[in-house]
Amino acid sequence: MNNEKTVNVLQELNQFVNDRIEGYKHAADATKDPAHKSYYNDLINQSRSFSNEINSSISSMGGSAEKSTTAKGKIYRGWMDVKSAATGNDEESIIESNIYGEEWAQKAYNDALDNRADLPQNVVQMVEKQKQASLATCERLRQMKESAD
Structure with missing residues (x-):
């Protein structure tokens, strides 16, 4: 196994996890819904644990x-600031932004797992576990969006 390849794959993945932290910080600050704020703070903590x-x-x-x-994450957050100013931080926009972010996280996890043959088994298991948590988050966010409609 190639440690350098594994390190590169994990460093790239962790940039997306760090984007996830920043995105949920933004959402927690923007939301007016106390239950959503609590959930976003839980996701910040989960993402920090992943990182x-x-x-x-x-x-x-x-x-x-x-x-x-x-x-890309920095540009997206800047765009979200502009969009939030225009929409007044409505809950549906915040949730939609979070869904978009989780979809990007899924892509990052899939990209990392595309290298599974070059990764140690414990790293593959860690990435798969985090990917499953991201999928569950995406599903919950979609449910939140449906209730906000």
């Missing part, structure tokens, strides 16, 4: 922890 897991794996393979976010 810590990934960084621990990176460090154990001799790599440097990944603390940054993606350029």
Whole structure:
């Protein structure tokens, strides 16, 4: 197994996890619904835990922890700030933005798993577990959107 390849895959994945943290911080600040705020804060904590897991794996393979976010995520959050100002932070827009973010997270997890043959089994299991949690989050967000309609 190639530690350098694994480190690169995990560093890239962790940028998306860091985007997830920033996105849910934005949502928690923007929402006016106390139940949504609590859920977004739970997702921030979950994402921080994911990031810590990934960084621990990176460090154990001799790599440097990944603390940054993606350029695409930064641009998207900037666009969301503009959209929020225009829509007045309505709950449906916030939820839709979170669904979009989770869909990007799914793509990042799938991209990481495309390298499964090059990854240690424990890393594959960690990525699959986090992907399943992201899928569950996406489903819950869709349910929240339906109730907000």
